[in-house]
Amino acid sequence: ALKALLNVLENSFDLVFLIDKNNSISYSFFRGNLGEDTGEISKIVLECIKSANKSSVFNTERLKLNLIKTAISETPFICTGLLIPGLKQNSLLWNSFYTKENPVYSSIAEDITGYSSDEISSLPGRAFSLIEEGEAEKIKSRITGFIVSPLQNKLELTYRIRTKSGKIIWVREMVLAERGNKGEIIKYDCSLSDFTQLLDEKTVINNELQNLKNLNQAKDQFISVLSHDLKSPYTSILGFSEILLNETSLSQEERNEYLSYINSSSQNQLKLIDNLLEWSRLITGRKRIEKNKINLKSIINNVVSNNTRSIHQKNIEIKLSGDNYLYVDADERLLYSVLNIFISNAVKYSYPDKLIEIHINKFKDNQVEVIIKDEGTGMNENIKGKLLKIESIISLPGTSGEKGTGISLLLANEIIKIHKGEMWFYSEEGRGSEFHFTIPAASNVILLIDKDESEKSKIGNMLRITFPEFTPVAELNFYSALKVVRTKNPAVIIMEHKLPLMDGLEFIKILRSKEKYTEIPVIIYGSELTEKNREKYSAAGVTDILSKPVDLKILKEKLEKHLK
Numbered sequence: 001a002l003k004a005l006l007n008v009l010e011n012s013f014d015l016v017f018l019i020d021k022n023n024s025i026s027y028s029f030f031r032g033n034l035g036e037d038t039g040e041i042s043k044i045v046l047e048c049i050k051s052a053n054k055s056s057v058f059n060t061e062r063l064k065l066n067l068i069k070t071a072i073s074e075t076p077f078i079c080t081g082l083l084i085p086g087l088k089q090n091s092l093l094w095n096s097f098y099t100k101e102n103p104v105y106s107s108i109a110e111d112i113t114g115y116s117s118d119e120i121s122s123l124p125g126r127a128f129s130l131i132e133e134g135e136a137e138k139i140k141s142r143i144t145g146f147i148v149s150p151l152q153n154k155l156e157l158t159y160r161i162r163t164k165s166g167k168i169i170w171v172r173e174m175v176l177a178e179r180g181n182k183g184e185i186i187k188y189d190c191s192l193s194d195f196t197q198l199l200d201e202k203t204v205i206n207n208e209l210q211n212l213k214n215l216n217q218a219k220d221q222f223i224s225v226l227s228h229d230l231k232s233p234y235t236s237i238l239g240f241s242e243i244l245l246n247e248t249s250l251s252q253e254e255r256n257e258y259l260s261y262i263n264s265s266s267q268n269q270l271k272l273i274d275n276l277l278e279w280s281r282l283i284t285g286r287k288r289i290e291k292n293k294i295n296l297k298s299i300i301n302n303v304v305s306n307n308t309r310s311i312h313q314k315n316i317e318i319k320l321s322g323d324n325y326l327y328v329d330a331d332e333r334l335l336y337s338v339l340n341i342f343i344s345n346a347v348k349y350s351y352p353d354k355l356i357e358i359h360i361n362k363f364k365d366n367q368v369e370v371i372i373k374d375e376g377t378g379m380n381e382n383i384k385g386k387l388l389k390i391e392s393i394i395s396l397p398g399t400s401g402e403k404g405t406g407i408s409l410l411l412a413n414e415i416i417k418i419h420k421g422e423m424w425f426y427s428e429e430g431r432g433s434e435f436h437f438t439i440p441a442a443s444n445v446i447l448l449i450d451k452d453e454s455e456k457s458k459i460g461n462m463l464r465i466t467f468p469e470f471t472p473v474a475e476l477n478f479y480s481a482l483k484v485v486r487t488k489n490p491a492v493i494i495m496e497h498k499l500p501l502m503d504g505l506e507f508i509k510i511l512r513s514k515e516k517y518t519e520i521p522v523i524i525y526g527s528e529l530t531e532k533n534r535e536k537y538s539a540a541g542v543t544d545i546l547s548k549p550v551d552l553k554i555l556k557e558k559l560e561k562h563l564k
Helices: 002-011 040-054 060-074 108-113 117-122 126-130 136-147 196-246 252-283 296-306 308-313 332-348 381-386 408-418 453-466 478-488 504-512 531-539 552-563
Strands: 015-021 024-030 091-096 154-162 168-179 185-194 291-295 317-322 327-331 355-363 367-373 423-428 432-440 445-449 471-475 492-496 522-526 544-547
Touching: 117 126, 126 136, 136 154, 136 168, 168 196, 196 252, 252 408, 291 296, 291 332, 296 308, 296 317, 296 332, 296 355, 296 367, 308 332, 327 332, 327 432, 332 355, 332 367, 332 408, 332 432, 408 423, 408 432, 445 453, 445 478, 453 471, 453 552, 471 478, 478 492, 478 504, 492 504, 492 552, 504 522, 504 531, 522 552, 531 544, 544 552
Parallel strands: 317 355, 445 471, 445 492, 492 522, 522 544
Antiparallel strands: 015 024, 091 185, 154 168, 168 185, 291 327, 355 367, 367 432, 423 432
16 A cells, blocks of 8 residues: 555655555545645655554554645645546535544635634534525435435535625535445545536526516517507597598587697607606616615605696695605606606596595615505406506596506506515505505615724714714624624714724625625724725725824715715
């Protein structure tokens, strides 16, 4: 065995060793750069062999672990038990037959997980501790099933792990086993690969494919709806225009009546075309969304004001209730369109002398809810089932004969979805309808992270005086601050560079790893900020970097820029 080992080391730098244990021979292979340039690995392995030979008892376990630890820690490409073709540099040795109780991990493990081999070994469940919550038991169950299945020699697992930085990545684990005559596992080898990027690309492609299918279907429905909804009104318009051209005996009153119908019908069809084009731009992604912080009550009052004529014609009372200081994060023009659709529909389908109630309130998951309730015609079950389907657009006349396009609610629903909101409704025929929708709330929280009570108090007092519409929330460390970010989605984060457990740069990396937090402005300050620190923060997208103690005048200017 030792002679074979020496031959391999000298000739190919592929480490092959044989262990004699209980009168049986086990083989293990390592493939890769085993000190090809310096020969250091060879020297270390030979020292292990000499040490073992000097012992009165050949300590196979010690030799085995020395060989494995040495090879794994130094070799960029690792493969044990079997030579696995194509094992890439982003793969790590996860576990192996040689020491089930004390697994050895490749140094590449740290590149993928952020944990060193020793750190993984010291975790309560070792490598299983890294598996994302809720998935570990499923993985253990599959491995158990693999172990007791005598005919199965290969197992492929896909799951998520949480790295040391808190980032969740997808990994693929390959398990290869060699079994004895009775189906028992003699040895097995596992390699783990980070394939998050590959999975992300696959997901993007699949999503894009599905989007294209949906767009193609929507296109067919679009053409069908357009041809159907345009044909009937234009037939009538042509009919009335021919009468006006050919009938010379018509009175002026009759002519005015026909012209009025042509004008009204043409305007309605123009509105339909505008809505269809807007809907088309939204579902194809050609509509640019420009979000701003908007006072919800203010924009609702504007919509009500622009519907004053139709409201007065029916003598309808509008009652608006809710917090005056509810702000939403939305495209102002699109939000206006949504509110106008719901409010004008409520007026259209309301009877004279009735009440329309509009209520706004805070909703779950950092959303704001808008409710528009009328006492109008309501809808039966058949109409409700078809209300938001492009293939079955329904256009019903209002209580005073007002015309509708039939697509306005589809447009409203699409705008709400683009804003990450939801829409639902309740309706009873003859008793009215109640429409609900949600829209993301604009943040009114400023997060301050610092363990220095005097600095925190100084900045907090300035925030309360200068920005009374915002609530300062103070935290001592970055771990508790992350909880505030998840629950309150702050408008701005002000933070000390150096705090216990985690520094500011690590916090920024975790923060920016979540897409919905990438736009939160961050202001960094500290007394130990080096030029290198500043460069790293700038590379991470943080441009506001202040010295400590903080100059409140400069901080105020920075905040005004972000909160304007």
